[in-house]
Amino acid sequence: MTTADTLRKSDPVAGEPPAEAAVPPRPRPARDPFFDNAKFLLVVLVVIGHNWYPLIGESRAVKAAYMVVYAFHMPAFILLSGYFSRNFEARPDQVRRLVKSVLLPYLIFQAIYLAVIDRINGTHFTMNWNYPSYLCWFLVALFAWRLTTPLWKALPQPIVIAVLVSIVAGLMNVGVDFASARILEFLPWFVAGLSMKPEHFQWLRRSSVRRWSAAAVLVALPVAYLLAPAANVKWLDNEWGTETLGVGDAEYVGIRLALLLASTVMVISVLALVPRRKLWFTALGAVTMYPYLLHGLVVQAGEWAGVHNAVAKDGPLAIVSLTAGAVLLALVLASPPVRKLAHWAVEPSVPRPPSPRALLGR
Template sequence: MPTTEPLELRKTRATADTTDTRDPFFDNAKFLLIVLVALGHSWEQISYGTHALQSVHTVVYTFHMPAFILLCGYFSQRFTGRPDQVRRLIEGVLIPYLLFETAYSAANSVVRGEPFVLTPTEPTYLCWFLIALFLWRLSTPLWRAIRHPVPIAVLISLAAGLTTMGYDLALPRVLMFLPWFVLGLNLRPEHFALLRTRVARRWAVVALVCAVIGAYRLIPAPDEHWLSMDAGFTEFDMGRPQYLAVRIGIFALSAVLVAAFLACVPRRRTPFTALGAATMYPYLLHGLLIRVCEAAGLYPVLKNLGLTGQILLTLGVVTAVFLLSSPPVRKVFRPLVEPRLPRGAVPVDQRSR
């Protein structure tokens, strides 16, 4: 939410230093975030008109992608553009992007009756994150070479929202979410250690509860495009100064909620810790399950059940993420999710560095 994957969605180290052991905290965070991604995509099928669920959905969207992207940046600190690193980036992100871009275009054609047209430069559904990660990762050496990278990334993000660019290569999201990736590049273990205290956890719970209450009072606002970062100021009925003020406010609120979420993540090994190293699978596959449920007409039934339907959907999604992360599923889908290029393309001395 996707080294070379969303959240290092492949087998990556859990810390940016040279230790050989994985930190359960990061694997726990990655798994919980991928659960929230799947829940967010599923809840939006039934949340409109259901005040409480829509509030929770809004809060989740305020922080889950920023947190996802921040961790991607954190685990990209070693990327220097070496041939072996670029190879892993192509294998772990670009090729799966092309494969699942095709799969989701086909699914939308079958389920929604949309024309089946392959346009790899215009990402479909959740595939936007893969092409964004590919571009962010390639830009890592640039951000490591300049002074004050985070403020510069923030300025680029705000400026991008003032343009009328199209959706080629998901550029609005690439640029507007960019500060979170760059921030992750500049974080150190001691920064995360600040959140590993009892006091931080207590305040984190307070922040999350207040956010849900605030979202409940604001529903039906805000417009979902504010949090999805896929639209510029021309999509909103306001001037540039007001737009910039709202964007800065969203940055601040997201930062608080990202910190709150991370403060609540378990520090020790849990039953799902090991699954945090394989989050590419549920990330790429859960959207196809959503399309299957759409085709089966499941969401209107669940919505009509009210709170019972919301609970059933939530439990079903969590269960699905566990199953999609399991070894049997990974074995079946590994050729699509973790393809391998012919090994002769990279010199042996480069691969062994």
């Protein structure tokens, strides 16, 4: 078992803890700082991206930065989710942990987000389980992806098949119920993570890879700035098909393949540039679900209060301040006091089922 496989069970992205056994468990190796650094930096970009979205129609620079971030941040996060799902075999104990760590938080936060959004919009609260609200789609998707892990591990050329499934989903205009479109369109990244091995991440350490990665990131920004005025950012949602995007089948296939290629280059580049050593924020990589699930409530409240409209009027300095505030927000939401307050929702406690021996009265 590699160091990366031992991330703690409280983080759904980190994978599954070892199966329960009669023999005493061996001591777990130390956590790999690279993966914790990557996960926390990616979730910070999620928080920044959601704060930038209301501004993309007001600032070309923000739209360009948004396009670059959305080209890789969720694909990379999903790829890591797949990598840490490699040991999932759908055993009863693994499924129980998956329900507890992913499905139950979805039910809780779906209700919370619907209540908050309806309150902000002044509409009557209506419970709706089949359309994940705001950022809750990732929990539904992670639940579905991980349940299908044994299938993808058994198929030949799983990445090729996943790419075909992703493209066909857009051509068929799969609906948004239970995040079906995103589950299928983001699928290649999860399957790619399942197919990765530790040596692939070792390859990212090469100095030549890091040099080319830095160049790719630097080139991406001006390219995005040039494309920004005419770009439709809906392509980066990986949720829409030909009807919503207003393109024909051939054009859709061409653009999706080009975006997959561009995202692959960006994911490799960004992961190659992630620090490998332990840093002051490394430990926060084990609790990324807290800032991920909680920050949307703050962003929604900020939009309702007119914060983003004010930032758009105040210009570049206000945008920089908003971005810095988003970073600070991620740090605060990952802090021990917030985790203590929100533990019941992000990591809900569920009584363990009785053992067969207890059921038999022995």
